[in-house]
Amino acid sequence: MLSSFLVLLSGIIYWVIIPWQISVPPQVRSPYLSPAFAPKVFVIFLALTGIMLKIATLIRWAGQRSGKTEPELQPGADAEKGRALVFGTWVVCCIYAFAVKWFGIIPPSILMIGGLMLYFGHKNRLRVVLLAVVVPTVVYLFFARLANVPFPQGLLFK
């Protein structure tokens, strides 16, 4: 499936995205100097690796039928649950990135640390609250005061 995805993606990038996103200036005469040249080479390389992967997989499956290689492990319930957990955590990270724009960096960071610690099983609530408040604040002070990084204050608080 990965190999098919790669070949399909490479095709979309080559025939759709590159012509759409890269406008080659008319003064470019040599194809090797074109701004689209390197991306096209890399996409073709990616497609070829997808095809190589497919061929290698087919050879491996043929080997399995003749008993030469070990079969793939079957995914279990844990694998499905694990992927759902990872996806959910990643979505929370996206929500965090979105929230920083509106609420500033400290409040979402406090909620992020506290929420993740509690959800993933830390039982000491006092420690959760302390770490959730202290860590983002201390790191904020380090960057903002010592390194003069202007962190976002949040559009809602402007």
Added chain:
Amino acid sequence: MIEHLLAGLMLFFQWKVLFSIFGGVIAGIIIGALPGMTLAMAISLALPFTFYMEPVVAISFLLGIYKAGVYGGSMAAILIGTPGTPAAAATIIDGYPLSQKGQGKKALDIALYASVISDFISDIITVVAAIQIAHIALKIGPVEFFAIIIFSLTIIASVSGKNLIKGLIAGGMGLLLATVGMDTMYGIMRFTFGKMELSAGLSIIPVLIGLFAVPEMLIQLRDKKLGLSKKTFIDTRSLASSGQDSLTLKEFRGALRTIIRGSLIGSAIGIIPGVGAAPAAFINYSQSKKKSKKPEEYGHGSLEGVAAAESGNNGVCGPTLIPLLTLGIPGDKTTAVLLGAFMIQGLTPGPLLFQKHINIIYGIFIAMLVINIVVLGVGKVTLKWAAMTSRIPKEVLFPIVFILCAYGSYAVHNSLFDIWVMVFVGGLGYMMRLHDIPQAPFVIAFILSPLFENGLRRSLIMSRGDLTVFFTHPISLAFLILTVLAIVFLVCTKKKAPVETLR
């Protein structure tokens, strides 16, 4: 040369540099001891904190993390049989059995001495070799440099681990993703989809942080929730010293030849891009076993075995910087991250670095040598406290790591967009882990991609579009032949034996 050395000493002897070395070493030992925290991840996280430091201070701090972290990995390897870093995998073979016999402290002592001595010797080799290679590298033109880049892209294959094709896929992704942004020759936008934030391309720091730290966080938290996490804390009672557990002078002298051999083997391997510390450790281990008077002890708790593994993996630390400093080509993912550090400081690694910033380079070389002495002192004193950090629960550690990632990514360009880059690359990194696609080739290709394109363009402008220029220049032809031979060699060796995946 003397005046540059003196200038380097002046840059080095500031309290800020010494403070940063101590800080880096302490952080490196602690992080190296934590299973689940890789050095590339640690250095990526530390990068944003170095923005506002002077070059020698910043690089010393990061090198302190790097060198001390390689030693720190041995702590978990010896005491709990889990390597804190991939480079410590060979240390488990004899280190863990020693620990099980109640000689954990002795094993840690020999590991510390082997690490420091080997690292010191290899740093001296680095200082001498780097300067000579830099002189030679100045004579290389764009045509030769392009051929070297092509050869370097074969590094991708060598860091692919077990699956060469998946390594090439990762490399292809890295090459393509690096083309996002403004084309430097014509000034037109590529793959920006109308977003101004992408006009400068994807920033390397959020990409590194996202690729190394975020997937690890997702996986560690997932394992915690599903109850798949092993209890990997270090029991500090095993570090209580007793008379019988101390390393004797005789035992140390017995391992000294192994340590020196390890530093030389590590140096020879470290200078070759893409090989890394773990193979150096195993190669020195096997050589040491062949030449040992007591080979039967290997695998059952041999101090020489621990010394061999540690000296091999630490011997790589210094020379692995040679291709980075002299040619701007990172040899593995950790030096790829260090390349980011140099770029942040306005130091472009390559032959001109030794022309324009030779005083800073000497300052860094001196720092490298001093770091070893600091590792020796700090390693002995902080052993117990570093071990205690392994008790930090994962559900406490990794949310904090994520927040550090977010702050650090933002601080690069004061851009919220970089937090999004970190999160999305983190998702991509997880998908790569899911499909067993290694991350190291992605990073190296991402860094080499602009060099590839610029090298090709400059060469063709010089030759007026004549592609045969790469075959008519002798050095270029030599590297292209080496590239073909390297590919053939890699394909043949990967068919024969599995290689530890460098992730």
